[in-house]
Amino acid sequence: MKKIQKAGLDFIIDKLTNSIENTSTGELFDTEIVKLAGTDIQQIKKADWQFEWHMELRDITKEIYKLTTINNPTIIQGLISLEDKQDHIFMHLIESAKFNKGKNKIYFGVPGNLVAYACKISVEKGYEGFLAFDAKSALIKHYEQSLHATHFRGRRMFIETSAAVRLISRYFKN
Amino acid sequence: MGLIKEPVNIDFSKKSEPWTEKELLDFRQLMQNIKARNKKRKIKSPGVRENKFRVK
Numbered sequence: 321m322k323k324i325q326k327a328g329l330d331f332i333i334d335k336l337t338n339s340i341e342n343t344s345t346g347e348l349f350d351t352e353i354v355k356l357a358g359t360d361i362q363q364i365k366k367a368d369w370q371f372e373w374h375m376e377l378r379d380i381t382k383e384i385y386k387l388t389t390i391n392n393p394t395i396i397q398g399l400i401s402l403e404d405k406q407d408h409i410f411m412h413l414i415e416s417a418k419f420n421k422g423k424n425k426i427y428f429g430v431p432g433n434l435v436a437y438a439c440k441i442s443v444e445k446g447y448e449g450f451l452a453f454d455a456k457s458a459l460i461k462h463y464e465q466s467l468h469a470t471h472f473r474g475r476r477m478f479i480e481t482s483a484a485v486r487l488i489s490r491y492f493k494n
Numbered sequence: 495m496g497l498i499k500e501p502v503n504i505d506f507s508k509k510s511e512p513w514t515e516k517e518l519l520d521f522r523q524l525m526q527n528i529k530a531r532n533k534k535r536k537i538k539s540p541g542v543r544e545n546k547f548r549v550k
Contacts, residue, residue, distance in 0.1 A: 371509065408525060412510050448529055452521065454510035472521060476513065480528050 340389065340397060340427040349389040349427070351397070353437045356384040363396065371413050376401045382412060387434055398430040402438055408450035408478070409442040411435070435467060436491035439484035449484025453477055 339348045356363070356377060363386070364373045377384050387398045397420055401413040416430045435451070443449045454475045455463050463469040468483035479487070513521065 407522065410510070410513075448532060450525055452513070472524070473517070475511075476517060476521070478521065478525075480525075481532050 340387075340429040340433065343425055343428055349391065351387055351433060352390050352393070353385050353387050353434070354393075356386055356399075360386075363394075364399070368418055369399070369415060370418075371415055373399055373401075373413075373415075376413060385434070385437065387430060387437075397427060398434050400434040400438060402441065404445065405452075408447050408452055409438055409445070411438055411451060411453035414453075432466070432487075433491055435479070436487040439479055440488050440492055442484060443488065449479065449481045449488070451479040451484065 339350045341348050358377055361374055361377055364377075366372075366374065373384065376382055382401050382403050385400050385402070386396045387400075388394070388396055396417055398414070398416045400411065400415075403410045403412060414431055414434055416425070419426050420430050438451050439449045442451050452472075455469075455477045457475060460471050460475070460477065463477055464471060467479060468486060469477045469479050470483070471477055
Protein backbone atom coordinates (compact mmCIF):
# COMPACT_ATOMS: atom_id res chain seq x y z
CA MET A 321 0.00 0.00 0.00
CA LYS A 322 2.78 2.41 0.88
CA LYS A 323 4.28 1.98 -2.58
CA ILE A 324 1.02 3.02 -4.15
CA GLN A 325 0.86 6.14 -2.04
CA LYS A 326 4.37 7.17 -3.05
CA ALA A 327 3.69 7.08 -6.76
CA GLY A 328 2.01 9.81 -8.76
CA LEU A 329 2.76 13.41 -9.44
CA ASP A 330 2.52 15.77 -6.51
CA PHE A 331 3.06 19.15 -8.12
CA ILE A 332 1.26 21.94 -6.33
CA ILE A 333 -0.72 24.49 -8.28
CA ASP A 334 0.13 27.40 -6.04
CA LYS A 335 -1.48 30.09 -8.10
CA LEU A 336 -2.86 30.45 -11.58
CA THR A 337 -1.11 33.39 -13.16
CA ASN A 338 -0.55 34.68 -16.68
CA SER A 339 3.09 34.76 -15.93
CA ILE A 340 4.95 33.88 -12.76
CA GLU A 341 4.79 35.97 -9.63
CA ASN A 342 7.56 36.79 -7.21
CA THR A 343 6.33 35.43 -3.87
CA SER A 344 7.77 38.24 -1.79
CA THR A 345 7.26 41.32 -3.97
CA GLY A 346 4.21 40.25 -5.99
CA GLU A 347 6.02 41.39 -9.13
CA LEU A 348 4.98 39.59 -12.31
CA PHE A 349 7.42 38.25 -14.85
CA ASP A 350 6.46 37.25 -18.37
CA THR A 351 7.44 33.73 -19.21
CA GLU A 352 8.15 31.58 -22.20
CA ILE A 353 8.13 27.83 -22.67
CA VAL A 354 10.67 26.30 -25.01
CA LYS A 355 11.19 22.73 -26.12
CA LEU A 356 14.54 21.30 -25.11
CA ALA A 357 16.63 19.40 -27.62
CA GLY A 358 19.09 16.65 -26.74
CA THR A 359 21.89 19.14 -27.22
CA ASP A 360 20.44 21.35 -24.46
CA ILE A 361 21.32 18.73 -21.88
CA GLN A 362 24.03 20.90 -20.35
CA GLN A 363 21.37 23.43 -19.33
CA ILE A 364 20.11 20.96 -16.72
CA LYS A 365 22.48 20.36 -13.84
CA LYS A 366 21.67 16.97 -12.33
CA ALA A 367 22.24 18.18 -8.78
CA ASP A 368 19.56 20.83 -9.11
CA TRP A 369 16.74 18.47 -10.00
CA GLN A 370 14.99 15.61 -8.28
CA PHE A 371 14.25 13.69 -11.45
CA GLU A 372 16.58 12.30 -14.06
CA TRP A 373 15.88 14.84 -16.77
CA HIS A 374 18.93 13.75 -18.76
CA MET A 375 17.32 10.35 -19.18
CA GLU A 376 14.02 11.97 -20.18
CA LEU A 377 15.82 14.02 -22.82
CA ARG A 378 17.34 10.90 -24.32
CA ASP A 379 13.94 9.21 -24.58
CA ILE A 380 12.70 9.88 -28.11
CA THR A 381 9.08 9.18 -27.18
CA LYS A 382 9.06 12.18 -24.84
CA GLU A 383 9.33 15.91 -25.33
CA ILE A 384 10.78 18.10 -22.62
CA TYR A 385 9.86 21.76 -22.21
CA LYS A 386 11.45 24.36 -19.98
CA LEU A 387 9.82 27.43 -18.51
CA THR A 388 11.92 30.56 -18.12
CA THR A 389 11.23 34.23 -17.64
CA ILE A 390 11.66 36.23 -20.83
CA ASN A 391 14.19 38.50 -19.10
CA ASN A 392 16.33 35.62 -17.94
CA PRO A 393 16.11 32.70 -20.35
CA THR A 394 19.14 30.93 -18.92
CA ILE A 395 17.50 30.17 -15.57
CA ILE A 396 15.06 27.28 -15.79
CA GLN A 397 12.06 27.76 -13.51
CA GLY A 398 10.44 24.43 -14.24
CA LEU A 399 10.43 21.42 -16.53
CA ILE A 400 7.76 19.14 -17.96
CA SER A 401 8.01 15.82 -19.80
CA LEU A 402 5.21 14.98 -22.23
CA GLU A 403 4.38 12.10 -24.52
CA ASP A 404 2.15 12.25 -27.55
CA LYS A 405 -0.26 9.31 -27.23
CA GLN A 406 -1.87 10.10 -30.60
CA ASP A 407 -5.25 10.94 -29.10
CA HIS A 408 -4.13 12.69 -25.90
CA ILE A 409 -0.99 13.99 -24.22
CA PHE A 410 0.46 12.11 -21.27
CA MET A 411 2.36 14.08 -18.64
CA HIS A 412 5.20 11.89 -17.37
CA LEU A 413 6.98 14.38 -15.19
CA ILE A 414 6.68 17.91 -13.97
CA GLU A 415 9.09 19.64 -11.63
CA SER A 416 9.74 23.15 -10.45
CA ALA A 417 13.30 24.30 -9.94
CA LYS A 418 14.50 23.74 -6.39
CA PHE A 419 14.27 27.46 -5.62
CA ASN A 420 10.57 27.32 -6.53
CA LYS A 421 9.74 24.58 -4.06
CA GLY A 422 8.64 24.70 -0.46
CA LYS A 423 7.88 27.61 1.81
CA ASN A 424 10.70 29.77 0.49
CA LYS A 425 9.95 29.43 -3.18
CA ILE A 426 10.77 32.45 -5.30
CA TYR A 427 7.92 32.26 -7.82
CA PHE A 428 4.29 31.24 -7.78
CA GLY A 429 2.68 29.80 -10.89
CA VAL A 430 5.34 27.56 -12.41
CA PRO A 431 3.44 24.22 -12.45
CA GLY A 432 0.15 25.83 -13.53
CA ASN A 433 1.91 27.49 -16.43
CA LEU A 434 3.45 24.22 -17.56
CA VAL A 435 0.21 22.24 -17.28
CA ALA A 436 -1.66 24.88 -19.27
CA TYR A 437 1.03 24.64 -21.94
CA ALA A 438 0.61 20.86 -22.10
CA CYS A 439 -3.13 21.41 -22.65
CA LYS A 440 -2.32 23.92 -25.40
CA ILE A 441 -0.18 21.34 -27.17
CA SER A 442 -3.03 18.86 -26.88
CA VAL A 443 -5.42 21.32 -28.54
CA GLU A 444 -2.90 22.15 -31.28
CA LYS A 445 -2.44 18.48 -32.07
CA GLY A 446 -6.19 18.01 -32.41
CA TYR A 447 -6.68 16.10 -29.15
CA GLU A 448 -9.19 18.62 -27.82
CA GLY A 449 -7.07 19.48 -24.80
CA PHE A 450 -6.96 16.02 -23.24
CA LEU A 451 -4.06 15.58 -20.84
CA ALA A 452 -3.60 12.50 -18.64
CA PHE A 453 -1.39 12.17 -15.59
CA ASP A 454 -1.05 10.51 -12.21
CA ALA A 455 -1.56 12.36 -8.96
CA LYS A 456 -0.62 11.59 -5.41
CA SER A 457 -3.75 10.50 -3.57
CA ALA A 458 -3.57 13.46 -1.20
CA LEU A 459 -3.59 15.91 -4.09
CA ILE A 460 -6.47 14.61 -6.18
CA LYS A 461 -8.88 17.10 -4.64
CA HIS A 462 -6.33 19.86 -5.10
CA TYR A 463 -6.11 19.20 -8.85
CA GLU A 464 -9.87 18.94 -9.15
CA GLN A 465 -10.19 22.38 -7.61
CA SER A 466 -7.20 24.18 -9.11
CA LEU A 467 -7.04 22.62 -12.59
CA HIS A 468 -10.64 21.36 -12.87
CA ALA A 469 -9.05 17.99 -13.54
CA THR A 470 -11.22 14.87 -13.53
CA HIS A 471 -10.44 11.92 -11.28
CA PHE A 472 -10.46 8.83 -13.48
CA ARG A 473 -9.60 6.01 -11.07
CA GLY A 474 -6.98 5.29 -8.42
CA ARG A 475 -4.36 7.97 -8.90
CA ARG A 476 -5.20 8.44 -12.56
CA MET A 477 -6.47 11.86 -13.54
CA PHE A 478 -7.10 13.77 -16.73
CA ILE A 479 -7.95 17.22 -17.96
CA GLU A 480 -10.70 17.34 -20.55
CA THR A 481 -11.64 19.97 -23.12
CA SER A 482 -13.53 22.53 -21.05
CA ALA A 483 -10.94 22.52 -18.26
CA ALA A 484 -8.14 22.72 -20.81
CA VAL A 485 -9.73 25.68 -22.57
CA ARG A 486 -10.14 27.42 -19.24
CA LEU A 487 -6.46 26.93 -18.39
CA ILE A 488 -5.22 27.92 -21.82
CA SER A 489 -7.27 31.09 -21.92
CA ARG A 490 -5.90 32.07 -18.54
CA TYR A 491 -2.27 31.59 -19.47
CA PHE A 492 -2.10 32.16 -23.20
CA LYS A 493 -4.35 35.04 -24.03
CA ASN A 494 -3.03 35.53 -27.55
CA MET B 495 -8.56 33.74 -9.51
CA GLY B 496 -7.39 33.69 -5.92
CA LEU B 497 -4.39 32.10 -4.38
CA ILE B 498 -4.63 28.34 -4.01
CA LYS B 499 -2.85 27.48 -0.79
CA GLU B 500 -0.42 24.62 -0.68
CA PRO B 501 -1.05 21.62 1.52
CA VAL B 502 1.50 21.65 4.36
CA ASN B 503 4.51 19.30 4.16
CA ILE B 504 3.92 18.29 0.55
CA ASP B 505 6.50 19.17 -1.98
CA PHE B 506 7.43 18.37 -5.48
CA SER B 507 6.93 15.79 -7.77
CA LYS B 508 6.80 12.11 -8.51
CA LYS B 509 6.72 10.22 -11.73
CA SER B 510 3.53 9.15 -13.46
CA GLU B 511 3.42 5.38 -13.61
CA PRO B 512 2.64 3.88 -17.02
CA TRP B 513 -1.07 3.20 -17.43
CA THR B 514 -2.09 -0.41 -18.02
CA GLU B 515 -3.63 -1.46 -21.32
CA LYS B 516 -6.99 -1.84 -19.61
CA GLU B 517 -6.76 1.63 -18.07
CA LEU B 518 -5.82 3.14 -21.40
CA LEU B 519 -8.63 1.34 -23.15
CA ASP B 520 -11.19 2.52 -20.61
CA PHE B 521 -9.78 6.04 -20.68
CA ARG B 522 -9.94 6.13 -24.47
CA GLN B 523 -13.54 5.00 -24.37
CA LEU B 524 -14.40 7.75 -21.89
CA MET B 525 -12.44 10.28 -23.93
CA GLN B 526 -14.30 9.31 -27.10
CA ASN B 527 -17.62 9.82 -25.32
CA ILE B 528 -16.56 13.27 -24.17
CA LYS B 529 -15.24 14.18 -27.61
CA ALA B 530 -18.49 13.02 -29.21
CA ARG B 531 -20.42 15.17 -26.73
CA ASN B 532 -18.17 18.13 -27.57
CA LYS B 533 -18.85 17.59 -31.26
CA LYS B 534 -22.62 17.56 -30.74
CA ARG B 535 -22.38 20.83 -28.84
CA LYS B 536 -20.35 22.42 -31.63
CA ILE B 537 -22.86 21.34 -34.27
CA LYS B 538 -25.85 22.45 -32.23
CA SER B 539 -24.71 25.90 -31.18
CA PRO B 540 -24.47 27.78 -34.54
CA GLY B 541 -28.00 26.71 -35.49
CA VAL B 542 -29.43 28.00 -32.25
CA ARG B 543 -27.69 31.33 -32.66
CA GLU B 544 -28.81 31.67 -36.25
CA ASN B 545 -32.48 31.17 -35.34
CA LYS B 546 -32.23 33.52 -32.41
CA PHE B 547 -31.06 36.47 -34.47
CA ARG B 548 -32.98 35.77 -37.66
CA VAL B 549 -34.74 38.87 -38.90
CA LYS B 550 -38.17 38.22 -40.40
